[in-house]
Amino acid sequence: MYGRNWSFRITWFRILLIILVLGAAAACLYRFIFGLGAVTNLSDQWPWGLWIGFDLLCGIALAGGGFSTALVVHVLHRDKYLPIARAALLTSLLGYIISLVSLFLDIGRWFNFWRPFFYWGFHSVLFEVFWCISLYTTIQVLEFGDIFFEKVKFPALKKILGYMMTPLLILGIVLPSLHQSSLGSLYIVAIDKLYPLWWSMLIPFFFVWSAFFLGPAMVTVEGTLASRAYGRQPELPVFQSMTKLTMWMMIIYFIVKMIDLNYRGVFGMAFNGSYESNMFLIEMIVFVLLPIFMYAIPSIRTKLWGVVTASLLVVVGVVFNRMNVVFTGMAKSVGGSYFPSIWEFLITIGMWSALALAYLFIVENFSILPKEEHTHSTHTSYGPSFHA
Amino acid sequence: MSKGVLVDVTRCIDCKSCMVACKVWNDLPSRKTEFSNDLDAGQLNSDTYTVVNNCISENGGEVVWRFVKRQCMHCKEPACESACFTHSFVKTKEGAVIYKPTVVDQDYCVGCRYCMIACPFGVPTFQWEKAFPYVEKCTFCYERTQQGLKTACTQACPTGALKFGDREELLAEAWQRINNNPNYVKHVYGEKEYGGTSWLYISDVPFAQLGFKTEVFNRPVTEKSIPSLTWDVLKWTPYIFVGWGALLTAMRAYTKRRAEVHNEEEMYGPVDPKE
Ligand code: SF4
Ligand code: SF4
Ligand code: SF4
Numbered sequence: 001m002y003g004r005n006w007s008f009r010i011t012w013f014r015i016l017l018i019i020l021v022l023g024a025a026a027a028c029l030y031r032f033i034f035g036l037g038a039v040t041n042l043s044d045q046w047p048w049g050l051w052i053g054f055d056l057l058c059g060i061a062l063a064g065g066g067f068s069t070a071l072v073v074h075v076l077h078r079d080k081y082l083p084i085a086r087a088a089l090l091t092s093l094l095g096y097i098i099s100l101v102s103l104f105l106d107i108g109r110w111f112n113f114w115r116p117f118f119y120w121g122f123h124s125v126l127f128e129v130f131w132c133i134s135l136y137t138t139i140q141v142l143e144f145g146d147i148f149f150e151k152v153k154f155p156a157l158k159k160i161l162g163y164m165m166t167p168l169l170i171l172g173i174v175l176p177s178l179h180q181s182s183l184g185s186l187y188i189v190a191i192d193k194l195y196p197l198w199w200s201m202l203i204p205f206f207f208v209w210s211a212f213f214l215g216p217a218m219v220t221v222e223g224t225l226a227s228r229a230y231g232r233q234p235e236l237p238v239f240q241s242m243t244k245l246t247m248w249m250m251i252i253y254f255i256v257k258m259i260d261l262n263y264r265g266v267f268g269m270a271f272n273g274s275y276e277s278n279m280f281l282i283e284m285i286v287f288v289l290l291p292i293f294m295y296a297i298p299s300i301r302t303k304l305w306g307v308v309t310a311s312l313l314v315v316v317g318v319v320f321n322r323m324n325v326v327f328t329g330m331a332k333s334v335g336g337s338y339f340p341s342i343w344e345f346l347i348t349i350g351m352w353s354a355l356a357l358a359y360l361f362i363v364e365n366f367s368i369l370p371k372e373e374h375t376h377s378t379h380t381s382y383g384p385s386f387h388a
Numbered sequence: 389m390s391k392g393v394l395v396d397v398t399r400c401i402d403c404k405s406c407m408v409a410c411k412v413w414n415d416l417p418s419r420k421t422e423f424s425n426d427l428d429a430g431q432l433n434s435d436t437y438t439v440v441n442n443c444i445s446e447n448g449g450e451v452v453w454r455f456v457k458r459q460c461m462h463c464k465e466p467a468c469e470s471a472c473f474t475h476s477f478v479k480t481k482e483g484a485v486i487y488k489p490t491v492v493d494q495d496y497c498v499g500c501r502y503c504m505i506a507c508p509f510g511v512p513t514f515q516w517e518k519a520f521p522y523v524e525k526c527t528f529c530y531e532r533t534q535q536g537l538k539t540a541c542t543q544a545c546p547t548g549a550l551k552f553g554d555r556e557e558l559l560a561e562a563w564q565r566i567n568n569n570p571n572y573v574k575h576v577y578g579e580k581e582y583g584g585t586s587w588l589y590i591s592d593v594p595f596a597q598l599g600f601k602t603e604v605f606n607r608p609v610t611e612k613s614i615p616s617l618t619w620d621v622l623k624w625t626p627y628i629f630v631g632w633g634a635l636l637t638a639m640r641a642y643t644k645r646r647a648e649v650h651n652e653e654e655m656y657g658p659v660d661p662k663e
Binding site: 007009032033034035036037038042043044045047048071074075076077082083086106107108109110111112113115116119120121123124125126127128130150151166169170171173174177178182185186188189190191192193195196201204230232266269333334360363364365366367368369370371 | 431432433434467470471472473474475495496497498499500501502504505506508510513514515516517518519520521522601604605609610614615617618619620621622625628629632633636637639640643644652653654655656657658659660661
């Protein structure tokens with residue numbers, strides 16, 4: 001099995017993805033030569049747009065599956081979740097790479113990108129975000145190394161990695177917890193700019209908490225997609241048993257949000273009929289309350305369509321929330337208008353296509369998904385053990 | 389001694405000498421303009437550190453024109469400085485908030501534009517059209533003030549609408565003018581906003597009507613400095629790092645004893661692309 005050669009099957013869909021990636025790469029080149037103004041619709045009023053708002057903020061939130069699964073599987077040792085552990089790690093790693101790439105694209109003076117490592121603006125939230133993301137991506141690469149060296153035989157390196165695994169795993173949860181929250185803290189400075197339904201001193205908590213409960217939902221959606229693509233059985237029992245955790249976390253999220261709004265005396269703003277208040281109501285009702293109910297009702301929760309729909313709502317809801325913070329909530333106070341240019345879209349689509357291609361290549365060449373025969377017998381242990 | 393400028397809106401006649409002086413002193417290129425009936429100088433941009441805006445306002449039932457010079461406020465505790473993760477903004481002891489890459493040639497800025505998100509007055513601008521753009525904003529004429537000169541704009545002002553001096557003295561003078569003349573609004577803009585700014589404004593029409601940020605989302609603007617808010621959150625980082633790390637390690641050690649043993653290499657495998 002492991003002696004198998006590298007393989008990558010070419011289909012029409014994959015050719016389309018490759019074309020999109022190449023198109024985006026050309027656009028990126030153009031951007032690096034002629035500057036941001038030449039390709040984006042950004043302005044002095046809207047210094048951050050699609051790449052920061054979607055690719056970075058959402059990319060990283062969506063990668064939340066990595067750290068929540070790591071916590072459940074490798075710290076709490078809840079073994080029934082093992083079948084999804086590696087896939088979660090992989091998507092998380094790819095999500096972070098996207099975020100780093102989009103950050104690199106978005107910074108105007110990109111040849112200076114290494115400066116923050118040396119000039120410590122530690123009073124800046126961005127400093128924490130930058131360090132945590134870079135370190136955590138490195139850690140995920142190392143964690144992935146463990147899988148990589150199963151195929152590419154290099155026993156000495158694998159052994160070294162084995163020794164490092166426990167600290168890496170712990171750091172691999174602490175770092176993302178910190179910066180998922182500090183992505184929220186980035187917006188603390190936007191007091192008097194960000195609409196009060198979203199601005200709060202608790203925004204770091206809301207960001208990290210939602211990234212955490214997004215994890216299982218993301219794993220469900222992505223696991224279902226993968227099983228569709230490869231004609232496998234979706235891991236329904238695993239998906240189902242995760243819903244409880246997600247549901248309770250979302251209930252807590254909702255309660256804290258309500259208390260926070262009341263405490264700051266802005267609860268009424270949710271019903272003042274403004275554009276912001278409507279967007280906020282949609283966010284809360286469709287993307288928080290509805291999935292909570294779907295997870296709570298057994299006849300929905302136990303069906304594949306039920307878990308998947310509810311999980312999809314959670315995933316879209318977190319994206320919706322981040323978009324509200326970056327765009328909806330800022331629109332009124334900063335004035336002007338922003339809509340991404342065709343080039344910005346093209347580059348974003350290209351990056352996500354690259355992610356899909358990388359995912360396909362990796363699951364077809366490395367041991368990421370559980371072997372079919374084990375899929376539904378996850379409570380037993382597998383053969384004699386070689387390492388603990 | 390921290391310097392400042394007192395802007396008396398009642399004395400400004402919209403001659404735009406300050407704008408010209410600023411362009412000349414800072415060697416800023418002009419931008420192509422279009423003909424229009426609007427006398428307003430528009431918005432700040434990367435070639436324009438200061439503008440004079442026109443405001444029509446009502447004062448005691450009478451329609452009046454007022455002219456307001458805008459530029460960086462040189463906050464006492466600047467949000468831009470606290471936001472920048474490369475230390476590219478600094479509050480100097482003279483009071484100026486400078487952007488180091490262009491003012492003192494220390495090029496660390498990565499062009500992330502977080503400073504622009506952070507500034508409550510929407511001041512820093514970006515050279516969007518350049519391949520390697522800088523952030524641009526009023527420098528408080530740092531080179532001049534260091535040598536004991538006034539800023540170029542205050543030097544050029546023919547009416548005394550701009551007065552350069554020590555911030556504290558100017559603040560006292562501002563209140564003196566307000567108290568001696570009932571026409572003034574009883575407020576010095578910049579005294580407390582966002583922790584206080586080096587540029588102070590007094591006016592005879594309400595500040596809100598002049599385009600100043602006085603109320604946001606139906607409540608007065610914050611008087612705390614923005615860096616202090618950020619710090620309230622950031623200061624927890626080391627504790628969370630250590631505490632959360634220790635907790636995780638303990639939980640891992642505790643549950644590991646009861647965990648079953650797996651051979652992961654047996655469990656996972658590459659998938660066959662059947663399509
Ligand atoms: S007005 Fe804005 S750019 Fe100027 S010092 Fe204050 S925060 Fe910085
Ligand atoms: S754009 Fe430059 S000056 Fe502004 S925050 Fe980023 S690194 Fe600092
Ligand atoms: S202080 Fe100097 S840089 Fe600032 S507006 Fe006046 S002339 Fe321009």
